[in-house]
Amino acid sequence: xxxxxxxxxxxxxxxxxxxxxxxxxxxxxxxxxxxxxxxxxxxxxxxxxxxxxxxxxxxxxxxxxxxxxxxxxxxxxxxxxxxxxxxxxxxxxxxxxxxxxxxxxxxxxxxxxxxxxxxxxxxxxxxxxxxxxxxxxxxxxxxxxxxxxxxxxxxxxxxxxxxxxxxxxxxxxxxxxxxxxxxxxxxxxxxxxxxxxxxxxxxxxxxxxxxxxxxxxxxxxxxxxxxxxxxxxxxxxxxxxxxxxxxxxxxxxxxxxxxxxxxxxxx
Amino acid sequence: xxxxxxxxxxxxxxxxxxxxxxxxxxxxxxxxxxxxxxxxxxxxxxxxxxxxxxxxxxxxxxxxxxxxxxxxxxxxxxxxxxxxxxxxxxxxxxxxxxxxxxxxxxxxxxxxxxxxxxxxxxxxxxxxxxxxxxxxxxxxxxxxxxxxxxxxxxxxxxxxxxxxxxxxxxxxxxxxxxxxxxxxxxxxxxxxxxxxxxxxxxxxxxxxxxxxxxxxxxxxxxxxxxxxxxxxxxxxxxxxxxxxxxxxxxxxxxxxxxxxxxxxxxxxxxxxxxxxxxxxxxxxxxxxxxxxxxxxxxxxxxxxxxxxxxxxxxxxxxxxxxxxxxxxxxxxxxxxxxxxxxxxxxxxxxxxxxxxxxxxxxxxxxxxxxxxxxxxxxxxxxxxxxxxxxxxxxxxxxxxxxxxxxxxxxxxxxxxxxxxxxxxxxxxxxxxxxxxxxxxxxxxxxxxxxxxxxxxxxxxxxxxxxxxxxxxxxxxxxxxxxxxxxxxxxxxxxxxxxxxxxxxxxxxxxxxxxxxxxxxxxxxxxxxxxxxxxxxxxxxxxxxxxxxxxxxxxxxxxxxxxxxxxxxxxxxxxxxxxxxxxxxxxxxxxxxxxxxxxxxxxxxxxxxxxxxxxxxxxxxxxxxxxxxxxxxxxxxxxxxxxxxxxxxxxxxxxxxxxxxxxxxxx
Numbered sequence: 001x002x003x004x005x006x007x008x009x010x011x012x013x014x015x016x017x018x019x020x021x022x023x024x025x026x027x028x029x030x031x032x033x034x035x036x037x038x039x040x041x042x043x044x045x046x047x048x049x050x051x052x053x054x055x056x057x058x059x060x061x062x063x064x065x066x067x068x069x070x071x072x073x074x075x076x077x078x079x080x081x082x083x084x085x086x087x088x089x090x091x092x093x094x095x096x097x098x099x100x101x102x103x104x105x106x107x108x109x110x111x112x113x114x115x116x117x118x119x120x121x122x123x124x125x126x127x128x129x130x131x132x133x134x135x136x137x138x139x140x141x142x143x144x145x146x147x148x149x150x151x152x153x154x155x156x157x158x159x160x161x162x163x164x165x166x167x168x169x170x171x172x173x174x175x176x177x178x179x180x181x182x183x184x185x186x187x188x189x190x191x192x193x194x195x196x197x198x199x200x201x202x203x204x205x206x207x208x209x210x211x212x213x214x215x216x217x218x219x220x221x222x223x224x225x226x227x228x229x230x231x232x233x234x235x236x237x238x239x240x241x242x243x244x245x246x247x248x249x250x251x252x253x254x255x256x257x258x259x260x261x262x263x264x265x266x267x
Numbered sequence: 268x269x270x271x272x273x274x275x276x277x278x279x280x281x282x283x284x285x286x287x288x289x290x291x292x293x294x295x296x297x298x299x300x301x302x303x304x305x306x307x308x309x310x311x312x313x314x315x316x317x318x319x320x321x322x323x324x325x326x327x328x329x330x331x332x333x334x335x336x337x338x339x340x341x342x343x344x345x346x347x348x349x350x351x352x353x354x355x356x357x358x359x360x361x362x363x364x365x366x367x368x369x370x371x372x373x374x375x376x377x378x379x380x381x382x383x384x385x386x387x388x389x390x391x392x393x394x395x396x397x398x399x400x401x402x403x404x405x406x407x408x409x410x411x412x413x414x415x416x417x418x419x420x421x422x423x424x425x426x427x428x429x430x431x432x433x434x435x436x437x438x439x440x441x442x443x444x445x446x447x448x449x450x451x452x453x454x455x456x457x458x459x460x461x462x463x464x465x466x467x468x469x470x471x472x473x474x475x476x477x478x479x480x481x482x483x484x485x486x487x488x489x490x491x492x493x494x495x496x497x498x499x500x501x502x503x504x505x506x507x508x509x510x511x512x513x514x515x516x517x518x519x520x521x522x523x524x525x526x527x528x529x530x531x532x533x534x535x536x537x538x539x540x541x542x543x544x545x546x547x548x549x550x551x552x553x554x555x556x557x558x559x560x561x562x563x564x565x566x567x568x569x570x571x572x573x574x575x576x577x578x579x580x581x582x583x584x585x586x587x588x589x590x591x592x593x594x595x596x597x598x599x600x601x602x603x604x605x606x607x608x609x610x611x612x613x614x615x616x617x618x619x620x621x622x623x624x625x626x627x628x629x630x631x632x633x634x635x636x637x638x639x640x641x642x643x644x645x646x647x648x649x650x651x652x653x654x655x656x657x658x659x660x661x662x663x664x665x666x667x668x669x670x671x672x673x674x675x676x677x678x679x680x681x682x683x684x685x686x687x688x689x690x691x692x693x694x695x696x697x698x699x700x701x702x703x704x705x706x707x708x709x710x711x712x713x714x715x716x717x718x719x720x721x722x723x724x725x726x727x728x729x730x731x732x733x734x735x736x737x738x739x740x741x742x743x744x745x746x747x748x749x750x751x752x753x754x755x756x757x758x759x760x761x762x763x764x765x766x767x768x769x770x771x772x773x774x775x776x777x778x779x780x781x782x783x784x785x786x787x788x789x790x791x792x793x794x795x796x797x798x799x800x801x802x803x804x805x806x807x808x809x810x811x812x813x814x815x816x817x818x819x820x821x822x823x824x825x826x827x828x829x830x831x832x833x834x835x836x837x838x839x840x841x842x843x844x845x846x847x848x849x850x851x852x853x854x855x856x857x858x859x860x861x862x863x864x865x866x867x868x869x870x871x872x873x874x875x876x877x878x879x880x881x882x883x884x885x886x887x888x889x890x891x892x893x894x895x896x897x898x899x900x901x902x903x904x905x906x907x908x909x910x911x912x913x914x915x916x917x918x919x920x921x922x923x924x925x926x927x928x929x930x931x932x933x
Contacts, residue, residue: 031844048543054543057732059797062792065846074333076506078546080339080675081431097678104678129477130845137454138406140334144446148439151396153744154319155386160395163354164407174425177432181336188722210398261647 005015020107023115024059026071029128032135037126048108052095053078054086055107056118059121072131078103080245084179086123086187088119093184093243101182101245101253121187124230139197140231142231145203145225146218149210163209172258173207176200178246185240185248191232198226198242200248206259216263223260270523270903270918273705274378279924280360283382284767287749291756298323301755302486302763304471306458307440308335310434310736311719312492314743317440318642320449324755327484328441329453329473331508331850336438339494339506340532340739343430344551345414346422347388347453347736354411358419360384366417367734371699371727372877372893373569374529376901377924384438386745387737391423393744399436401425414552414732420731423848426819427551427671430869437743437921445917453847456482458513459781459853461489461520461715464770468715471777472771476850479843481778483766488714488751491517492743492864495698497530499858499865500810501802503695504536511861514721515701517766522710523717523903523916525723526560526700527861528869528879531730532811533696534607537679538627546695548679550630550672552732555600557635557665562619564588569619578628579621579688585922590614590628594888598932604880605729605891606932608693612811613889615692622690631688636661646723660837663781695734699726700868703903703918707750708742709902716751718742723901728877750854785852788833794851801825801855801862804880816883817868821910822863829859863910871915888933895927 021044029036033193040223043062046055051073060070076084089095095105096150110116117215118132146182185196202219205211234253241250275282293301301324305316308330316328330338350363363384368375369454391409395401401423402410411420425432444450444452455476462470462485468483496511497503518524535550563569564586571577592599602610602732613630614620621627640661646650650655662685673684701711702717704724709716719739726734765771804824808817833853840846875884875891876898884892901918 039518043453047543049540050543051545057545058543061793063841064837067839070848072845076332076508077339077342078507079342079504079548081342081428082332082339082506083334083341084337084906085330100678104675106678106681108681119376129621133845135477136333140336140442140445140454141437142454143442147397148312148443149396150443151393152321153314153393153440153748155389155393155745156394157389157396158392160351160401160406165403166407167403170400170403170407173398174432177400177425177435178428180431181334204400205398208400210396 018048018112019044020048020110021110022046022110022113025115025117026132027119028071028131031130032127039202046107048106049141050107051078051103052105052107054233057132072133074133075103077114080104081180083182086121086134086182086184088187090117093121093187094245099245099247101180121183122191123186126183126186134180138231139181139183139194142194142198142222142225143201145263146214146221149205150214152199153232163210169207170200173204176203180246181249182245184243184245186231188239189232190237190239191235191241193205193234194226194229194231195234195247195253195256196244196250198222199252202256202259203252206255216266219256219259219263270375270703270916271705273707274376275706279381282378282867283385283573289409290749290753293752293759294412295323297759299325300762301325302327302339303488303489303490303751304441304484304486305469305492307331307338307491307494307719307721308438309338309494309719310430310437311721312490312737313338313434313437313441313744313749314740315490315492315718316450317437317444318744318748320444320447320753326444326450327453327486328450329456331455331457331476333450333454335454336435336616338434339509340434340736341431342506343736344427344549345553346412346424346429346733347413347433348391348421348733349391349737349759350384350421351391352914353409355485356418356419361417363387363421365726365727365925367731368727369930370731372729372731372891372930373727373899373922373925373927374526374725374920375725376920381919382636382746383725383738383741386741389745390596390740392670394433394436397436397440399425399432401432403408412553417731419824422483430736434741438738457853458493459516459849460774461517461712462770463520464685464764464768465711469764470771472767472774474778477845479841479846481775483771485766485771487755487764487766488716488719489748490716491702491721492718493721495701496527496861497695498800499862500695501542501798502539502806504533504547507546508525508840510857512835512854512857514717515861517702517710517712517715519906521712521906522531522715522717523703523905524701524864525703525901525903526868527754527865527904529699529719529728529877530695531604531697531699531878532608532693534604534611534693535630535691536674536696538622538690538692539624540617548675549694549696550689550691552604554630554645554672555607557612557668558590558600558630558632559634560591560607560628561587561589562614562621566618569621572621573623573625578880579631588619594803595932597662598605600904602932603729605880606635606734608811609880613691618897627690627692627761629688630691632665632684633688636665636685656821697730699723699728699730703901708747708754709750714754716747736854746830748850752836781853781856782842784833785836785838785849785878788836788838790837792835792837793836794836794848797828797836798851798855798858800828801859805862805865809862809869812880812882813869815870816880818866821866822870825859825863825866826911831862832856832859837883860910864904864913867911867913868902868904872898872902893929
């Protein structure tokens, strides 16, 4: 690495950075049973090129050095696909940018001197574990109830090209399947409804011939589990669609309602 | 101990079939008396959990994420290879086998690779049956695209989110079994040790990451599917939580670790922007189909660009060095990943880098925009001399092909890649090395299996694009379910294994002791401080190009850093609840050992092959120089108490079906 500067000695470079000074107001809660509150943290030397989570990394490093407990928040892939990160930033799930998750949100979306409120995704079905971390296993349980096609692994299923699928249907099924299960739809909904999430899964299978076979049971079982988990009802405000980082459309909810109606009549 | 790869006899094309015909089977009624633990729920672990549960075994699956759906397989973009020959372009099982062995620079085990190629078609059938929405043509049949290192179109895909869709398919199959009670899912749990009883793997010690409780779990077999160890470099395209702890813990309990120095550095990633950088983002390999890679030809221009006094677009054609096209006229910008990465590093090391850190080269679409624009104008009968129009049409076409990637680049870098070239730099992406396994995917500990990226088996010294997804699912859906049955057959009358055995007590105590040590250490630096330092040593001295001096230094420096870590790391909070710093500490402790073995392996391999480049072993033109006479073997390391004192065991690689030749891309 003769002439090439190392990756981490960044202070050796002459960065022309714009330092931002911010006030963070963050929800702190020791555990599920404890009461939470908003705590204020000033933070300095934030650069516009940092991601929002990198800004929190810096805060946490400072807190650790001061002997405080760092702020707990969920995150993993940091490229917008795993669905692990959440955060309700200034009243919006995944913050002010559109079509991105919190991990893809950059500090250039904020101004020097801003105050930023950071809270967990709030819903009865998403209890807080600690600080900004919530338990979204209710989403998993809805999938256990019917988010699958009942085929065993065998190596003897029919050849993949035996049943042609109309490209438009396949593409629409893909658009529904692009849901990352982050829960922004629930957090954005005034009723804490999980309709967009459930509808995306129901739609993916409803649009494909493989999925039609169990369509009736699937929609009834998944909706029943959704209700049992304590999610609210849908009143068509459309907030979920606006805040969804993957652009899952409200048409999915309309499709699920049709599926549910027809399944109820059959059932 | 001599390594027995347990490769079945007979011609390569018949091995797997013959093997399946002669293994021990467990009858369905007895399967319900057998428990299997699976650690990790990505493509390999998720597919194995679902399949074993369908067969009737009781599966306990563990993941550190809040849901099995979030494992890092989800981030794979490009696609999955399968020898379907749907395009009628001459593909076959043999060709996929051959391409994979050659792409791996002749350092993979032939029999495993052939089996992988054989089951590749079944994977596509299975995924479509599960409702995975793979891309289709207008006629309704499945679409394919081409990837690097092959002459056929065999890559199936779901836009740029193939990994996501395949993982959600495996997750759905798991969900069905969780609903039936056949898979017991442990989310937010981390395996912290393996329990070995009478020489066999019989359970694990795991930490419940929410409550902090240390738990004992027993089973008749343990499957490690915890992915690769790329995060030993701190910065990589891996997820933040991706770690080597499960794989490293089994290594310390007796599983040999193979070829740790084989690491893939992907050429097209978004460069580091500063010290705050927490991870790196990959831009799909497909961009090299149309993008041209260059740096300024003159040092003073590179300097001026770094200082912001000049822009890329200020430089004329003559002032640019399209170094891949210059060095490799035949393959140009489409040379394999290892070759492209090294060439970019060479230019940056010589001072031609173009971003503020000096570690970036341009990936330029201006020529492609003009070419496509001209074509579009011609097809539409418009004026091809109207430059504004041509640029507009070309931009639209490039947008339709790569729009989502350009958008991602724009969001991260805040620069418009349609009007100024992208900046890219290589980053750690995948690890070909991993736990040594035999043909049964069993490690050197009986009853402990390793599948997917966590094992070493199929990619040799370099993995081809779109082959990781194939291997993960092949292992989980179609290979392990057979081989594990053969192992478990004698255990059917054994009954549940007690977690009160002294081996469980001892393993749990060791885990608790380590955690107590961290909690009471009261040092002065955070875990990340040490992880970054380790990453810097690894990148500088064990990265894209390595030499004897640097590797020797790295071994000493890593050992010293590890000592400092144990003395001076600070883990805040309590271990009796959710504590992300403690999670990081246990992971980094293992990376600090793995890194040392990694360097030792790189030091011992006196040749260059695939992702392993030793500066002393290169041709006059600066290409990798293999030494088949002395190094055509798998290096499997046995832990003896200190990584640098690991004992080497060699598994000779025999090539009966492929002729070894020097790779050339000129």
